[in-house]
Structures are given as structure tokens and as C-alpha cells.
Amino acid sequence: MQLTLWTYEGPPHIGAMRIATAMQGIHYVLHAPQGDTYADLLFTMIERRDRRPPVTYTTFQARDLGSDTATLFKNAVRDAYERFKPEAMIVGASCTAELIQDDPGGLAAALGLPIPVIALELPAYQRKENWGAAETFYHLVRAATNNVAVPARTGRPVSVNILGPAALGFRHRDDLIEVTDLLGKLGVAINVIAPLGARFADLARIPEADANIVLYPEIAGTAAAYLARKFSQKTIATVPIGLNATREFAAEIAALTHRPLPDDLESGARSAWYARSVDSTYLTGKRVFVFGDASHAIALARVAAREIGFTVVGLGSYSREFAREVKAAAALYDIEALISDDYLTIEAAIAAAQPELVLGTQMERHIAKRLGIPCAVISAPTHVQDFPARHSPFAGFEGANVLFDTLTHPLMMGLEEHLLGMFREDFEFNDQAAPSHLGAEAAAPTLTSPIAASIPAAPDAPAPVGWEASAEAELKKIPFFVRGKARKNTELFAAEHGVTLITIETIYDAKAHFSR
Numbered sequence: 001m002q003l004t005l006w007t008y009e010g011p012p013h014i015g016a017m018r019i020a021t022a023m024q025g026i027h028y029v030l031h032a033p034q035g036d037t038y039a040d041l042l043f044t045m046i047e048r049r050d051r052r053p054p055v056t057y058t059t060f061q062a063r064d065l066g067s068d069t070a071t072l073f074k075n076a077v078r079d080a081y082e083r084f085k086p087e088a089m090i091v092g093a094s095c096t097a098e099l100i101q102d103d104p105g106g107l108a109a110a111l112g113l114p115i116p117v118i119a120l121e122l123p124a125y126q127r128k129e130n131w132g133a134a135e136t137f138y139h140l141v142r143a144a145t146n147n148v149a150v151p152a153r154t155g156r157p158v159s160v161n162i163l164g165p166a167a168l169g170f171r172h173r174d175d176l177i178e179v180t181d182l183l184g185k186l187g188v189a190i191n192v193i194a195p196l197g198a199r200f201a202d203l204a205r206i207p208e209a210d211a212n213i214v215l216y217p218e219i220a221g222t223a224a225a226y227l228a229r230k231f232s233q234k235t236i237a238t239v240p241i242g243l244n245a246t247r248e249f250a251a252e253i254a255a256l257t258h259r260p261l262p263d264d265l266e267s268g269a270r271s272a273w274y275a276r277s278v279d280s281t282y283l284t285g286k287r288v289f290v291f292g293d294a295s296h297a298i299a300l301a302r303v304a305a306r307e308i309g310f311t312v313v314g315l316g317s318y319s320r321e322f323a324r325e326v327k328a329a330a331a332l333y334d335i336e337a338l339i340s341d342d343y344l345t346i347e348a349a350i351a352a353a354q355p356e357l358v359l360g361t362q363m364e365r366h367i368a369k370r371l372g373i374p375c376a377v378i379s380a381p382t383h384v385q386d387f388p389a390r391h392s393p394f395a396g397f398e399g400a401n402v403l404f405d406t407l408t409h410p411l412m413m414g415l416e417e418h419l420l421g422m423f424r425e426d427f428e429f430n431d432q433a434a435p436s437h438l439g440a441e442a443a444a445p446t447l448t449s450p451i452a453a454s455i456p457a458a459p460d461a462p463a464p465v466g467w468e469a470s471a472e473a474e475l476k477k478i479p480f481f482v483r484g485k486a487r488k489n490t491e492l493f494a495a496e497h498g499v500t501l502i503t504i505e506t507i508y509d510a511k512a513h514f515s516r
């Protein structure tokens with residue numbers, strides 16, 4: 001039985017909260033029981049926002065269930081309107097409140113408030129957080145643009161909207177700075193950025209732009225598809241994460257503006273040169289497993305394979321809505337995509353692929369730690385350290401620089417460990433040696449003798465397997481992150497072949513056996 005359940009995404013009303021919190025002048029009234037106010041902490045503690053999200057919870061309790069929860073909801077909407085004076089309101093129910101079927105939309109409409117009130121129907125038991133965010137953003141955009149006519153766009157400078165950055169988004173704050181800067185260099189005007197920082201009235205101006213940049217398809221894809229249908233706006237779907245993707249993104253913008261790319265466009269881009277440098281080439285071919293939301297997983301696999309020279313041995317996503325895109329990306333690396341939100345399945349897939357580096361979410365960081373593999377976090381779900389105080393984008397040319405560091409540093413640290421392992425037998429570096437600056441006070445190394453195997457012997461098992469000192473020394477030359485596996489494989493091989501004392505030859509025989 002599975003006693004704990006970790007999920008990659010929260011319920012869809014958390015997605016709605018991310019949109020409401022990103023915007024200004026919006027208030028969200030959420031029909032929810034007392035405990036659901038935990039969601040505030042995601043924004044104040046994890047993202048370190050300096051204020052609570054603009055959410056009023058009805059916080060009904062068990063004893064309220066026998067009475068009139070509908071009146072409780074109506075009072076909460078009325079009070080929130082009077083207290084916060086929002087420009088627009090969204091209303092809905094959390095997972096638990098969905099079960100009491102109070103119809104938040106109908107109840108709020110009956111109050112006749114003098115502001116737009118948008119009702120959200122977010123089926124908590126079928127859908128998840130990113131879908132909830134996309135649906136909320138789409139409904140807000142649709143409500144704001146419902147009566148807007150298709151504008152004439154000729155005779156005006158070309159402009160674009162940036163859609164997708166939201167609260168609690170992985171590096172959204174910094175990506176936005178990079179993309180804004182890039183668009184400035186490309187000489188294109190930004191019409192509206194949403195939802196981050198936008199007011200409800202700003203959404204009504206979205207149709208004035210020539211194109212919509214969908215920075216995060218998981219959040220802005222639905223709204224952009226609607227805008228393309230209703231207002232014939234172009235969609236720029238290239239997510240500028242990675243050097244090549246940023247170049248493609250810039251070329252798409254240049255095609256829109258009919259302006260040449262500026263000569264100094266890539267003046268701050270260092271990742272391509274760093275990737276070619278001697279210091280990095282020893283990382284070529286490293287086996288990497290990539291998992292995250294669809295956009296980050298696809299982008300990072302491409303960076304790892306095409307820009308740094310790693311071998312992608314696993315690619316997957318928990319974003320079921322984007323399974324088709326992830327499968328197409330995986331096919332580029334001759335692997336099958338893993339579409340799952342069961343972390344145990346993902347852990348098993350990582351263990352089977354035997355990567356030397358994992359690029360994943362906080363969940364994979366835990367998994368990689370258990371397996372002793374270096375890891376970098378490249379996607380939500382995140383932890384507090386994924387909202388760094390410093391500027392740390394993934395998008396644009398500076399983002400490509402950050403990615404180079406993010407992908408190579410964990411391996412370099414692994415190599416450092418490996419070197420320490422290799423020199424462990426040296427008189428200065430052996431396990432018993434005191435720090436070298438203590439000179440003569442260093443303890444004398446002890447001689448090694450056959451060492452007991454790490455596999456405990458079963459009662460009816462053959463004689464236990466031991467290690468000759470020279471074999472143990474040879475094992476230490478293997479990088480620490482695969483050493484455990486090499487030890488286990490060698491012992492298995494020895495046990496199966498009746499070898500009771502492992503020698504250097506046994507290690508290489510086992511290696512040949514398992515790489516067949």
C-alpha cells in the first residue's frame with residue numbers, strides 16, 4: 001500500500017490563485033473549508049511574496065455543513081467586495097467545496113455587484129494546477145475582450161503581448177526581464193504583459209497587438225488559441241529557453257517586424273563558447289534524464305543534447321495535456337517519452353536508465369539524492385531555493401548562460417568527488433590522513449585487508465563474497481555516483497559465479513557481463 005502521495009501539481013484552484021495573485025486589482029473568493037487556507041503559504045513562504053494572495057476563503061467548518069453554506073458564500077463575496085474594492089472578481093470552489101455543490105457563480109451573480117464577476121468551473125478531481133491556471137487566464141481574457149471588435153493593425157508600429165508569466169512560476173520573474181530586454185533590442189513594442197502585473201482593463205487591450213508570445217504554453221496556450229481564433233492574432237509559440245531556441249525566437253520576431261537582427265544581439269551569450277571549451281568537452285556524452293513540465297522538459301532536453309553534447313537517456317513530463325509534444329521531442333533522441341505523475345514510476349525509470357545527471361523538479365531532486373546521482377532543478381514543482389534573490393533567468397541569452405552553469409556544475413562537483421576518490425590512497429589524501437596542513441601530525445594509514453561484501457548473506461546462500469584490497473582500491477577509482485551500482489553488480493556477479501574473493505579481474509569480468 002502506498003502510504004504517502006506526492007503530487008507534481010496542486011488542484012486547479014491553486015492555478016486560479018496563481019493568476020489572481022499575479023494580476024493587480026483582482027480578487028478571488030474561494031468556497032473552501034478551513035484547512036485549505038494553507039495555499040497562502042505557497043506564495044508567502046515558497047515564492048517569498050511580500051503580501052498574502054488576494055483570496056477570501058469562506059472557511060466553512062464541519063458544523064456549517066448542516067446549515068446554509070450558500071449564504072456563507074454570498075456573505076463572503078459581499079464582504080470581500082466592500083473590503084478590497086477589486087476591479088474584477090473570480091469565484092469558485094476548492095476540491096472539498098466542489099462536493100457540496102453550492103454554485104458559486106450563480107450565487108455571486110445574484111448579488112449584482114457593479115464589477116465583472118467571472119465564475120470558474122474547475123473540476124478538481126479530473127484536472128490539475130496548470131490546467132486551472134490556463135482556464136482561469138482564458139476566462140479572464142475572454143470576459144475582458146468579449147465586446148472588443150477586431151482592431152485595425154495597419155499603419156502602426158508592430159507590437160506583441162507577452163502571455164504566461166504568473167505567480168509561483170519557475171523563474172517567470174527573471175525570464176520576463178530577459179524577454180523584455182530582448183524584444184527591446186529587436187525593436188518591437190510590448191503591448192500587454194499578462195497575467196503578471198496586468199489589471200483586468202489591460203486584458204481588453206490584448207487584441208491591439210500583432211502577435212502573442214506564449215512564454216509558458218501550460219498557462220497561456222488556451223488564451224492564445226482563443227485570441228488567434230477571435231482576433232486573428234499570430235501566435236509565437238517558440239519558448240526562448242536555450243541558445244538555439246532564443247535565436248529562433250529572435251528570427252520569428254524579426255520576420256514579424258521586417259527588421260534585421262542587430263549585430264550585438266548575442267553580445268552577452270557565453271554558453272556556446274563555454275560548451276566548446278576544453279574544460280567542458282570531457283562532459284560530452286554524459287547520460288542525462290530530463291523530467292518536468294512539458295515546456296521546460298522539452299527545452300532542457302534540447303539544450304542538453306544539442307548545446308552541451310549530453311546524451312538524453314530519458315525524457316518525460318507530468319503535463320498530460322502536452323503528452324503529444326513531449327512524445328515528439330523524445331523521438332528526436334530515439335527514446336520513448338515518460339508521461340506520468342506517479343513519482344514511484346519516475347524513480348524506477350530513472351534507476352533503470354542509469355543516468356549520470358538528472359534534470360528535474362524538486363521530486364526528482366529527492367529521487368536523485370536517494371540514488372546518489374547529481375541533479376539540477378529545471379522545472380516546477382519547486383522549493384524555496386528555486387526563487388533565488390539574484391537574477392537567474394532560464395529564457396534568453398543570459399538564460400542560456402545560466403543553463404550552462406546549471407547543467408554542468410553538478411557534474412563538475414561529481415568529478416571533484418571522483419578525483420578525491422582516485423587520490424584517496426595517496427599518502428596525503430587517504431581516508432585516515434589528517435588535513436595536509438597539519439603535516440607530521442597526520443595519522444599513519446592502516447593496511448587494508450579483504451573487506452566484507454555489502455550484500456548480507458542469506459541463510460542458505462553460498463559463502464559470503466569478500467573484496468581483495470587491490471580490488472577495493474580499483475573500485476574507488478570509479479566515480480562515486482556509480483560506485484554503489486558497480487559494487488552491487490560485481491558482488492552479484494561473484495555470487496552467481498561462485499567467486500568468494502573479488503579481485504580486479506572479477507570487477508572487469510562483471511563489467512563485461514553487465515554491459516553485454
Ligand code: SF4
Nearest residue numbers: 011035036094095096
Ligand atoms: S482538499 Fe484540495 S485544497 Fe484541500 S487540501 Fe486537499 S488538495 Fe488541497
